[in-house]
Amino acid sequence: SKHHRWRLDYEQIRRYHLGDALDPYKTWWEQIDLQERTCHFYVFRHGASLAALVCEDLARIDPVQFALRSVGPNLVVVLLLDGPQMEKRWPGRYATVLADDPGSAVLTLTCLGMVRRALMPGEREPWRVALWKEPLGTTQELRLPEGAHALLLTLSQSPEENYSLDGRSDRRNTIRLSLTGVRSITNFRWARPIDHPFSTV
Numbered sequence: 001s002k003h004h005r006w007r008l009d010y011e012q013i014r015r016y017h018l019g020d021a022l023d024p025y026k027t028w029w030e031q032i033d034l035q036e037r038t039c040h041f042y043v044f045r046h047g048a049s050l051a052a053l054v055c056e057d058l059a060r061i062d063p064v065q066f067a068l069r070s071v072g073p074n075l076v077v078v079l080l081l082d083g084p085q086m087e088k089r090w091p092g093r094y095a096t097v098l099a100d101d102p103g104s105a106v107l108t109l110t111c112l113g114m115v116r117r118a119l120m121p122g123e124r125e126p127w128r129v130a131l132w133k134e135p136l137g138t139t140q141e142l143r144l145p146e147g148a149h150a151l152l153l154t155l156s157q158s159p160e161e162n163y164s165l166d167g168r169s170d171r172r173n174t175i176r177l178s179l180t181g182v183r184s185i186t187n188f189r190w191a192r193p194i195d196h197p198f199s200t201v
Contacts, residue, residue: 001034001035001036001037001038001054002032002034002054002055002056002057003034003037003054003056003057003060003063003064004034004055004056004057004060005029005030005031005032005034005056006029006030006055006056006081007027007028007029007030008022008027008028008029008030009027010024010025013028015083015118015120016083016114016117016118017117037063037064039051039064039067039068040052041071041073045157045175047074047173047174047175048074048075048157048175048177049071049073049074049075050073050074050075050076050077051068051071051073051075051076051077051104052076052077052078052079053076053077053078053079054078054079054080055078055079055080055081055082057078058078058080058091058094058095058098058108059090059094065098068098068102068104069101069102071102072102072103072104073102073104074104074105074174074175074176074177075104075105075106075107075155075177076098076104076105076106076107077106077107077109078091078095078106078107078108078109079109080108080109080110080114081110081111081114082108082110082114082118083110083114083115083117083118084110084115084118084127084128084129085108085109085110085128085129085130085131085141085142086128086131086141087131087139087141091108091131092108092131092133092139095108095131095133095139096133096139098133099133099134099135099137100135103135104135105132105133105134105135105155105176105177105178105179106131106132106133107130107131107132107133107153108130108131108133109129109130110129110130111129112127112129112144115127115128115129127143127144127145127146128141128142128143128144129142129143129144129151130142130151132153132179134176134177134178134179135176138178138179140179140182142182144184145184147186148184148185148186149185149186149187150184150185150187151182151183151184151185152181152182152183152184152185153179153181153182154179154180154181154182154183155177155178155179155180156177156178156180157175157176157177157178158175158176158178159172159173159174159175159176160172160174160175160176161174162174
């Protein structure tokens, strides 16, 4: 469940070409019920845990980021309804915060429909559907090639030693995740003929 409603302002309504449906001079809020706020952590291998965030949870410090910093998951996956995933945009800035403290690798993902909707007239289609941010400062924008349906990411792990505030070692029980491969996947059963480019689907 989401912890925050999406608020649409003038700039977002203009950027996503929603002015024919929403008055850009009003502020629009997502009409959803906010359930009890919970944060789930998944241990997917020994010494490695994952947490998932939804959209605005990445940008808000409370309430979820206090829990994230307490646990310090190795990987945070953020599901977004957003435009292209570029380092200079807001998801890249907020991913840096979690990569610095508690030192998580962060993967932001958006849908191709929102990437397309964010295009202004004359802009090239930047198929940047994901952004990978590592604790050591490495950032990679992940592009979906034209005609591809998905990206397959390969992560590698390496042991790392961390210390508590009183100087005790964890004896290299911490795992650092690194992105070591990105491959595009095309489902040929669903692919359209070559004379129908992906951009017109």
